[in-house]
Structures are given as C-alpha cells and as structure tokens.
Amino acid sequence: MALSRDQIVAAAWGILQSYGLGDLSMRRLAKDLGVQPGALYWHVANKQELLGVLAQRMVAPLSTEALDDAAPPRDRAAHLTREFRSLILAVRDGAEVVSVAHSINPESLSPVPELVALSTESGSPQGEAKYTALTLVRFTLGSVSTEQTREAMGLDTSSSEAEFTAGLELLLS
Numbered sequence: 113m114a115l116s117r118d119q120i121v122a123a124a125w126g127i128l129q130s131y132g133l134g135d136l137s138m139r140r141l142a143k144d145l146g147v148q149p150g151a152l153y154w155h156v157a158n159k160q161e162l163l164g165v166l167a168q169r170m171v172a173p174l175s176t177e178a179l180d181d182a183a184p185p186r187d188r189a190a191h192l193t194r195e196f197r198s199l200i201l202a203v204r205d206g207a208e209v210v211s212v213a214h215s216i217n218p219e220s221l222s223p224v225p226e227l228v229a230l231s232t233e234s235g236s237p238q239g240e241a242k243y244t245a246l247t248l249v250r251f252t253l254g255s256v257s258t259e260q261t262r263e264a265m266g267l268d269t270s271s272s273e274a275e276f277t278a279g280l281e282l283l284l285s
Contacts, residue, residue, distance in 0.1 A: 115147055117155040121165050128166060133205035138162075160216060167213030170203050171196065171222045185234035186284050189227055189248070193280055196223045197252050207257035214249065224249055251279060 123145050127136045138159055142149040156162045174195055179188040200206035213221050219228075224245045231241035259272040 115145065115151055115155065119145065120152055120155050120162070121169065124162055124166060125169065128209065129204060131204075133208050160212060163209050164213040164216060164221075167210045167221060170206055170210060171199055174199060174222045174226075185230040189230045190280060190284055192223050192226055192230070193248050193252055194277075196249070197256055197276060200253070201256050201259065205260065207253050207260055211253050211257065214253065218246060218249075248280075248283060251283060252276075255279065 120141065124136060124141055127140060127144065136159075138149050138152055141162075142152055145152075156165070174192070179191055183191075200210050203209070210221070214224075218224060219242065224242075227245035227248055228238075228241045231244045232238060236244060255272070255276045259269050259276075262269050262272070
C-alpha cells in the first residue's frame, strides 16, 4: 500500500493527541507508519509544514456560519475568539502547534481572516483591522499556552477561563 499525505497527517494527529508535540518527530512518525523517514518528505516538505497542516486541522471546525449576523461585529468576534480558544485547548500542546503555523503565515490561518472581516465591518480601517485580529489571536495563543503548561505541570488552572474572558473583553472594548 502506498503512503499518502492523509495517512501521514492522521498518524501525526494520533501522536500529537496521545503523546504531545514533544514525541512528534519525523523519525517517530515514520516508525509508526512503518516507513523510512525519507518517505515522509515526498508528502510533506518538513516538520513545520506538517505542523501547519495539523494546525489547520485543529481550527477547521471554526466557522462564521454559526454566528448570528444580526449580532454586533464585536460580539461575533468574541464568540469566534472563544471558539478558537476551545479548539486549540482541546488538543494536547495545541497552542504550541498553532503558534508555529501562525508564526509562518499569520494572516492566513483561521480565525485571522474572519476577525479582520469583522473588524472592518465594525468600521476599522484595513490595517487596524489586521492588527486587531493578530492581537486577539496572539492573546488567545498565549493564554492557552499558559493554561496548557500549567496543566502539564499539575498546577491549578481553575481561573484560566475567567482570566481569558476578562482579557478578551478588555481587548475588544
């Protein structure tokens, strides 16, 4: 059976979910798939590309279709940002994976384009809308990264959601 990109991504997703980013190496992935590491590079250029694909998979359920178009853009942006947080928080080391993808191409990964659109809809100029979207995403990634790190260390995370909500409200006001 020939190796496919979908098989590689599925296997990488399984390693990420089960063991975390620290165990997701190209060698480990190749071993789990029963191939030589070089075989992977026919389908993904490098680990960064693979992490980008995993990040896209992570945020793929994010959609503006579920948002109430009658709601103010600020409320829709808050909902979208909370949903983004939930999606990356649900995956072990999710913030770290999305941070890599976001660093490589910050304006293309959801929810940046959607947040830019909502910000311009509320009257912000395009440049300001871009910076608003990037700030919301980076705040969310930092917040989730801190929460996931604390959780991995066995520290209390009970105030994380309240802290996130307070910060989000501050940024959107």
